[in-house]
Amino acid sequence: MLAQEALADAEGETTRADCEQVGHWHILRPLGRGGMGEVFLAERRDGGFVQQAALKRLKRGMDSEDILQRFVQERRILAGLTHPNIARLLDGGLDASDRPYFVMEYVEGTPITEWARAQALPLRERLSLMRKVCDAVAHAQSHLIVHRDLKPSNILVDAQGEPHLLDFGIAKVLDDARDTHETRTGLRVLSPAWAAPEQIQGDPISTATDVHALGVVLYELVTGQLPYHRDRALTTGSATSSEYDSLVRPSQALRHLDAGQMTQRWGAGAPEAARLARLVAGDLDRIVLTALQPEPERRYANAAALGTDLGLYLDGRPINARPDSSAYRLRKFVLRHRFASAATALVLIALIAGFGTALWQARLAREQAAEADRQRTLAETHLAQAQTQARRAEETKRFVVSLLKSSNPELSREGVQTSAIALIRDAATRVDGLDDAPDTQAELQVAIGNGLISLGAAEEGRARVETGIAQLRTLGPDAWPSLADALQIQAMHDTATGKLDEARRAGEESLAIYDRLDRPDLALGRIATLTTLAKNTQFRGDLAASQQLYERILTERSALLGPDDPRLAVDWNNLGATASRRDRYADAEHAYAQASRLMALDPQAPESRQAWLHLGRASALIGLGRFDEAETAGLAALEVAERTLNPDHPMTASVRTMLARLYRYTNRPDDAVDAAQRARATFSAANAIQLGWTEAQLGLALLDLGQNAQALPVLIAAENHFATRSNREEPDYFLIRAALAFTRIRNGDANALALLDEALEELTRRHPGPSNALAETLTLRAQAAALLGHDDAAQWREREIGALTTLLGPDHPRTRAAHRRSR
Incomplete structure (x- = not known):
């Protein structure tokens, strides 16, 4: 996906940084400058892989504590957001002059209002587009992020019509007590035309702040104009409810437009203004005006609520927004005409005095006291959670920042860029110093161990995972979700390395914890554990049971x-x-x-x-x-794996093993041997459970080449690895035993025929149905009979053809090849 960040206009020339190298990225050209950062189009080349992205870097001289904190926070926010309509963070670090930077997807798009006008987008499509924007903002808000600068130039639409939310440079983390740079400096960075009244007045920010900005953008999309006329230079002062009182409803604004103005604002083929106004009047007016309410508590609570009402409107169903009540309108009238209403108010006060009023006030006071107690308890709980989250976030931030500095080649002792595994090992050393934060330390131990295992340091990584699990066990019920997740990781890696019993125990303990907690927010973690147990069952050879588990998982996740x-x-x-x-x-x-x-x-x-x-x-x-x-x-799989992972990743070994089998079936034994040998080397280094099966393919390919002496030790190793890392019940285990016996026959041991027949008999007894293992074993048995000159060679060929026909059909290439061998 291409992407571009929209920045506020800045006076002066854009800094040129052509030919500069920042980390892995080569700067191509400037894209723009903002108040604190500059953005460049950058490119990364790794072998045949080329990727373009937007690189944002702090401007020279903008290294004050407040600006640096805001820049780092933007990077941290992007790292935590994963949504198809939010530009994704790709990389980050410090450049050669220690200026922080980060890299994100480069979206080549047009501001949402300009795109709608250029496409002459109909009303329904404009609202559908706005729903996607609301969904992206809601995703950020679900992570306690308020964007604070939503406007068309920060919502770009690409060539496929997909919106992308950009520029979290002044975003706020709602539970982050450290986000104090505005109040400390008196600086309020905002875009006046889209800013909510509380932003302009310096009042507390909430998710409703972004709702107001979305309401302004929605007003623009519907009418082609802004709802307010504010001073562009405004950054402080007051934004009173008079703006809202004088606000023209979208339907009314449309009725005042002539055909030329509609074409200018809506594009070629614009609808008739009066007809469009009739569509907007009523519910859509109410949605827009609710989003633009001056008081945050009267707006939609969040972007999700606004998106829901847009969806209800598009579906023709009743919306949730309600018109202003009579009491609210009266209160607003009194506030606007407070002096003229003073005398009347005195009379009304006298009239409502008395015993009835006293009773009503007493009841109201009791209700308010009870509600205050409930809210105080809830606030205390939320405060404790927020303080814990803030503490852990601060610990993690310091930890990550120290890693970023250590990965800077100018600061490292070796003076070269740090490899991934070296960076993780450095992280492992640093996490040992977090003794004063045992919960964070334990979770990082597990994460680091998981990373080491993924990079091939299996034993080192497993030790870290076990250390983290042991630590989590000591932290009580609050750590149970993290413990369940860590046990699932341990079970996953133990399954991959053939430690099936240990893996099952860890997986079952993880599942028991999830079931005991019974929390909806942990449902996906529980499903991950079930998936690991299903794979464990699969590797044990019980394929029918593993399929039932996978079907159950699909049903649960789909629901x-x-x-x-x-x-x-x-x-x-x-x-x-x-x-x-x-x-x-x-x-x-x-x-x-x-x-x-x-x-x-x-x-x-x-x-x-x-x-x-x-x-x-x-x-x-x-x-x-x-x-x-x-x-x-298969070759497409190999290309993707080598490019996005690395040539020695276990994934590439799985692909090469599959290709080796394909090359055997297509009479290309040399290619099969080459593919299987490379896969064997990778799986051996990773101590992977698939090693035995790969060695079987290599041994069979060597037999096809007539290299019997070389095939024998390979197949011996295959039998041993299959028996110790998988199990002795799988059909392929008996095929390996048959191949080993056939190799010995070829090497002159005629008595090995009994071993081949024994493997075939056990295979048919334990797995009586048709299978690929049975067909290949019968092929070996027929070849053995012909090699030994036995009279029953033709009968064995017929059994081979019958097995292949039942399994694959009469026209399958392998069935036809068996027919050719029998002639």
Whole structure:
């Protein structure tokens, strides 16, 4: 996705920084300057991979404590937001002169009001576009972030018609006590035309502040003009309710426009003003005016509420916003005409005095006292939570800032850019010093351990995870959610390395904690644990049970998120993998198609996940006999994995193992050996559970080349790794035993035929149905009979052909190849 940050206009020349290198990024040209930062178009090249992005850096001389805090806060805010309509943070650090910078997606777009006019967008499409903006703002608000500078130039629409929310430079974290730079300096940075009254007056900020700005943008989209006429230079002073009282309803503003003005504001083909005014009058007027109320408590509480009412309006259903009550209008009238109303007010006060009033006031006082007690208790609870969150956020910030400084090549002892694993090891050293914050320390131990494992330092990482888990166990019920998550991580990595019993125990303990807590906000964590247990069951060889678990997980996540949520892609991917292992290739192809469809709905999804989908689809296509398509998909998986991960990542080994099997089936044994050898080296270094299966493919490919002596130790290792890291019940284990026996026959040991027959007999007894393992084992048995000159060689060929026909069909390339071998 391309993206661009919109900045406030700044006088003076834009600083040129052509040819400058900042971290991994090469600056191409300036994009703009703001009050504290400058933004450049930057490019990163890694091998054949090229990525363009927007790089924002603090301007020279803007290194005061307040400005630096605001810049760092913007980076921290972006790091915590993941939404398709919010520009995503990609990188960050310090440049050669120790100025902080961060890198985000470069969106090439047009301000939302200009885009709507250029496209002559109809009213419904304008409102639908605004709903997406509300959803993005609501996502930020759900993370306690108030943007504070929403305006068209910070809401860009790309060529595909998708809005993107930009520039969190003056955003506020609602529970962050450290966000005091405005009150400390007296500075209030805002855009007057879109600012809420409380911003101009210096009153407290809330989520309703962003609602007001959204209301101004919505007013612009509907009428083509701003609701107020404010001084552009205004940064302090008062914004009274008189603005609201004199505000022209959107429908009324439209009725005053002639055809030329409508074309100027709405674009070519603009609707008739009177007709559009009739559509706007009523509910849409009320939505806009509710968002623009001068008092925050009378607006929509947040962006989500505004987006909900826009949706209700578009669906033709009753909206939630209500017109002003008579009492409210009377109070506003009195405030506007306080002197003329004074005498009347005195008379009214005398008339309502008396016993009835006293009783009413007493009851009201009791109710208010009870409500005050309830609110005080609630506030104390929220304050304690906020203080805990603030403390942990501060600890984490200091921790991350120290890491960023250590990764600066000019500050490091070696004078070179720090590698990912070196950075994590540095983090591991630093986290040991957080003894005064045991909760933060424990969670960071687990996160660091997880990172080390992912980068290939499995034993070192597992030790860190275990340390974090042990520490979390001592912290009481408040740490249970983190403990459940840490146990799931341990179970996931133990499953991947073949420690299936340990993994199951950790996974079951994690699930028990989630069930005991029974909290809706932890539902996705519980599903992650169920997924790990399903994979554990799959690796134990109980494919039917693992498929049932995956189907249950898909049902639960779909009920929680909806059937079209991109996060369901992982469940379809797991169902596809299980179907492939059960030799149900059409079901697997369908599952991977569903996963691809859902993944395409998430523009923020890491590209590396596409490698898994390509790999899964390639495996299904091999089973379906579409070898050319399978190779295309497999090579696409390898390209994505090597580019987005690294050439020695376990993902690339999985792809190469699949390609080795494909090359065996297409009579390319040299290619199969090369692919399998590279995969074996990667899996060996990672101590991965898939090592035995990869060695089986390598041994079988060496047999195809007639390299019997080289195949023997490989297949011995495969049997050992399969028996110790997977289990002895899987069909493929008996295929490996049969291949090892066949190798010994080729090396002159005729007695090994009994071992081959024993493996075949156990396979058919434990797994009586058709399977790929059975077909390949019968192929070896037929070759052994022919090699030994036995009279039953033809019968074994017929059994081989029958198994392949039942499994794959008579027209499958492997079935036809078996027919050719029997001639």
